Structures are given as structure tokens and as C-alpha cells.
Amino acid sequence: xxxxxxxxxxxxxxxxxxxxxxxxxxxxxxxxxxxxxxxxxxxxxxxxxxxxxxxxxxxxxxxxxxxxxxxxxxxxxxxxxxxxxxxxxxxxxxxxxxxxxxxxxxxxxxxxxxxxxxxxxxxxxxxxxxxxxxxxxxxxxxxxxxxxxxxxxxxxxxxxxxxxxxxxxxxxxxxxxxxxxxxxxxxxxxxxxxxxxxxxxxxxxxxxxxxxxxxxxxxxxxxxxxxxxxxxxxxxxxxxxxxxxxxxxxxxxxxxxxxxxxxxxxxxxxxxxxxxxxxxxxxxxxxxxxxxxxxxxxxxxxxxxxxxxxxxxxxxxxxxxxxxxxxxxxxxxxxxxxxxxxxxxxxxxxxxxxxxxxxxxxxxxxxxxxxxxxxxxxxxxxxxxxxxxxxxxxxxxxxxxxxxxxxxxxxxxxxxxxxxxxxxxxxx
Numbered sequence: 001x002x003x004x005x006x007x008x009x010x011x012x013x014x015x016x017x018x019x020x021x022x023x024x025x026x027x028x029x030x031x032x033x034x035x036x037x038x039x040x041x042x043x044x045x046x047x048x049x050x051x052x053x054x055x056x057x058x059x060x061x062x063x064x065x066x067x068x069x070x071x072x073x074x075x076x077x078x079x080x081x082x083x084x085x086x087x088x089x090x091x092x093x094x095x096x097x098x099x100x101x102x103x104x105x106x107x108x109x110x111x112x113x114x115x116x117x118x119x120x121x122x123x124x125x126x127x128x129x130x131x132x133x134x135x136x137x138x139x140x141x142x143x144x145x146x147x148x149x150x151x152x153x154x155x156x157x158x159x160x161x162x163x164x165x166x167x168x169x170x171x172x173x174x175x176x177x178x179x180x181x182x183x184x185x186x187x188x189x190x191x192x193x194x195x196x197x198x199x200x201x202x203x204x205x206x207x208x209x210x211x212x213x214x215x216x217x218x219x220x221x222x223x224x225x226x227x228x229x230x231x232x233x234x235x236x237x238x239x240x241x242x243x244x245x246x247x248x249x250x251x252x253x254x255x256x257x258x259x260x261x262x263x264x265x266x267x268x269x270x271x272x273x274x275x276x277x278x279x280x281x282x283x284x285x286x287x288x289x290x291x292x293x294x295x296x297x298x299x300x301x302x303x304x305x306x307x308x309x310x311x312x313x314x315x316x317x318x319x320x321x322x323x324x325x326x327x328x329x330x331x332x333x334x335x336x337x338x339x340x341x342x343x344x345x346x347x348x349x350x351x352x353x354x355x356x357x358x359x360x361x362x363x364x365x366x367x368x369x370x371x372x373x374x375x376x377x378x379x380x381x382x383x384x385x386x387x388x389x390x391x392x393x394x395x396x397x398x399x400x401x402x403x404x405x406x407x408x409x410x411x412x413x414x415x416x417x418x419x420x421x422x423x424x425x426x427x428x
Contacts, residue, residue: 030165032161032165032166032167033165033166033167034166034167034169035160035166035167035168035169035192035195035196036169037188037192038094038188038191038192038195039093039094039195040093040094042096042184042187042188042191043093043094043095043096043191044096045084045096045097045098045181045182045187046095046096046097046098046101046102047098047100047101047102048101048102049102052097052102052105052107052108053107055087055092055095055097055108056107056108056111057111058091058092058093058095059087059089059092059095059108059111059112060111060112061091061092062089062090062091062092063089063090063091064089064090064091064198065089065115065116065117065118065140065198065201066087066088066089066112066115066116066117066118067086067087067088067089067117067118067119067194067197067198067201068085068086068087068117068118068119068125068129068134068136068194069085069086069087069119069120069125069190069193069194069197070082070084070085070086070125070128070129071083071084071085071086071177071190072128072177073176073177073178074272075174075272075274076176076177076178076271076272076275077176077178077270077271077272078266078267078269078270078271078272078273079267080127080128081099081128081131081132082099082125082128082129082131082132083098083099083100083177083178084096084097084098084099084177084182084190085097085099085105085129085132085134086190086191086193086194087108087194088194088195088197088198089115089198090198094191094194094195096187096190096191099132100178100180103132104132104133105132105133105134106132106133106134107133108133108134109129109133109134109135112134112136113137114137114138115136115137115138116136116138116139116140117136117138117139117140118139118140118142118197118198118200118201119136119139119140119141119142119197120141120142120143120156120159120193120197121141121143121144122139122141122143122144122224123224126224127229127230130229136225137225138221138222138225139221139224139225140201140205140217140221141220141221141224142156142159142197142200142201142204143155143156143159144217144220144221144224144376145201145204145205145208145217146159146204147372147373147376148208148213148216148217148220148372148376149204149207149208149211149213149371149372150211150371150372156168156193157170159200159204160196160200163200163203163204164196164199164200164203166196168192168193168196169188169189169192171185171189172185172186172189172190173189211371213372215411216409216411216412219409219410219411220376220409223409235256235330235333236259237255237256237259237260238333240255240259240279240282240283241279241280241283242279242280242282242283243255243283245283245287246283246286246287249326249329249330249331249332250289250321250322250324250329251286251287251289252286252329252330252332253321253322253324253328253329253330254282254285254286254289254317254318254321254322255282255283255286256321256330257317257318257320257321258277258282258285258286258314258317258318258321259282260317261313261314261316261317262276262277262282265313277301277314278301280300280301281299281300281301281302282301284299284300284301284302285299285301285302285314285318289318289322290315290318292315293308293311293312293315296311296314296315296318297311302314338381338384338385338388339352339384339385339387339388339389340388342356342384345388349388351427352387352388354427355387355390355423355424355427356383356384356387356388358423358424358426358427359383359386359387359420359423359424360383361423362419362420362422362423363377363378363383363416363419363420365419366415366416366419370415377412377415377416378403378408378412378415378416379407379408381406382403382406382407382408383420385406386399386402386403386406386420386424387424390402390424394421394424394425394428395421396417396418396421399417399420399421399424400413400417403416403417403420
């Protein structure tokens, strides 16, 4: 039995999380019970001010933590806005709120201020929740808790199944949630996503406490809740898939012009940019620098389905890039702050490369002993920065200070400082 299986078995037997009528086959693993319907049925969709006011009052009067989830329309619509918000709290039941009909949910956010929010993969949902006025002051992330507890599969369905013994429906995670009206099977799926989050949170809290990791989790949750919004990306066009093939500045200018044209069109039409023009097509045009519409139409991504008007607008973007003077062409991507890519360390600084190799091995061994992913024990970027520019004096205090300066949490510093001091000293 693996560590995760032992953890799951322990949770089911000690927390009462598993369904009472789960069958236990000969291999000792209970057969999960399908969860087909919310306890109180599918709640009505809240899409007007009066209904929202009733939900705000109900959830303000509820007790205990609140389970929160959001559904987006990634791949269908422009941006990452929320198209459905699901909540559940003791004493209030479940609610499905439509942010299209109720675009300002700040009153709901204020009603839940000071309440612990339970989310699964919180960093994915917090940006779209913040846009509609919902910002938690404290949270519990069940995905991150699963990682720290050593579960190899931390998707919501996998966690509910292994910890609580129920099987959630998985069929509607990637649908177009901007569809109106939302079909009943989708609403059932959405309501079930928060149905057991409180139970999952309670079981994982007990398990983290048993493993001596509960304080670690609390520090991680506090860091997520207090993190400021991410700043806008600089030159987002540089993240075009396949950009590594584009070497010349004139070609980079074509990528930039096509990307920005596509973005304006996608925003105006409120569709995913990839539905307007694919990244691969942008890179093809940049590499080919077509002379005219005919040449452009022969490239992959600009074929027969594309109308003349569309071809003309993309060709105009290419022509604008081709007409730019040299001093307005984009420069090659500036090196990010911090150390260079590790693959170049052996040539640039062999001693630093040796430090990094030793540090990575030490962190990997420690993560295995602690039964959690390396990236949750300490971020790879933090290890790279420490190894590229280590303190002049290597001792626990200076290494701990360097880790703290790079954003490591106290529990991480406590765990990794001894092994990193040993690894760095061995290669000094």
C-alpha cells in the first residue's frame, strides 16, 4: 500500500468521511459511490438583485467555513471572467450565482469577510472572483492540502474519491460556461463541485495535523490569501507558442503585430484569441514574411476557410511590421531578472552548476522523506537564485536570510536550510 493509500484509508476510518454503504472488494479499496444529486437538489440560478440579496442574507447567517468555486469559459471567451459562482455553507445550503446577471458580488464578499473560504486550486479562481468583488481574508485550499499530505492525484474528483469515497461526475469541466441558459446537467455538476468541499477540508485538516504539516499548510494558505493581484505581463506577445523559432527582429515584429491585431479582434468579439487566429499561424507568417495575400493564404492556418477580408487584415499586420524602421523593431527578449537558464550554467559558471546539482539532489531527497512534491517544499526558482548567488558566508543564518528574501515561508526555511547549507558547503 502506498503512502497516499495509507493516508486515504486512515482518513476514511478515522474521520467518518467514507460513505456508510461503500462496498469493500477483495483488494481492500472501497468502491466509490457515485454522487449524482446535491443534497437539497439543484439550487435555482441567482441572476437578479432581489435573489442575490436573499443569498447574501442566508450566507451571512450561516455558520462555519464557506465552500466556493467558479466556472470560466476558457477557450471560448476572451479573458478569464467567471460565468458561474458556486457556494455552500452550513445553515445556508448551496447557491449558484450568475455573474452575468449579477456582475457585482461585493456585497456577498463582504458578508463572508472573516469567514474561511474553501477552494480547490485557489490561485486559479481567485483572479476571476476578485474581478466581481469577492476576495477572501482567509482560505483553505484542498488541492494544496492534498499536495502537502502526499497525495499523487490532487484533482477534486480524485481527492473526493480517495478521501471521502464518493465519485463526482467529470463530464462538464471544459464546457462553454458562458452559455445561457445553462443546461440542467451542467448546473448539477456545478453544485456537486461544492457539495463535499467542507467535508474534504475537515478530513484533510485532520490528516495534515496527524502528519505534523498543518502549520505548513496554514502558512501556505495565508500567503495565497495575502498575495496582491499579479501585475500585467510585459510584452505578452512574446509568450506566443512556438516563439522560440523566431530569431530575427523583423520576424518578431510580425509576431507582435499579428498578436496585437488578434487580441483587439478577440476582445471586441469576446471570443478566445485562439479562435480568431492560432499561435502556430502567427509564427508561420513571421517565419515566411509573405510578400502578398496570395503567399499568406498558402501558409498553414490561412487556408481555404479564411475569407478575403480576414486575409487582408492579417496581411496588413504583416505589412506594418515589414515597414517599421530598424529602431522600432523589438529587441530580443530581455533576460529575466535573476540567474540564467540552468542549461547554460556549466559554461558560464561551473562552480555554480555544481552547487545547483548538489542542492537539487538534497531538496529531492528531503521532499521524498517528507512525502510532498519538491516544488511545494521550496520553489525551483528560489533554489536557482540561492545557488547562483549564495551568501558570502555559508551558515544556517545567512542561508535562511537568503531564502526569506526570495519569498520562502518560515516552514520551508526551517526544513530546507540544513540540507542546503550542507550541499552548498560541500561544493564550496
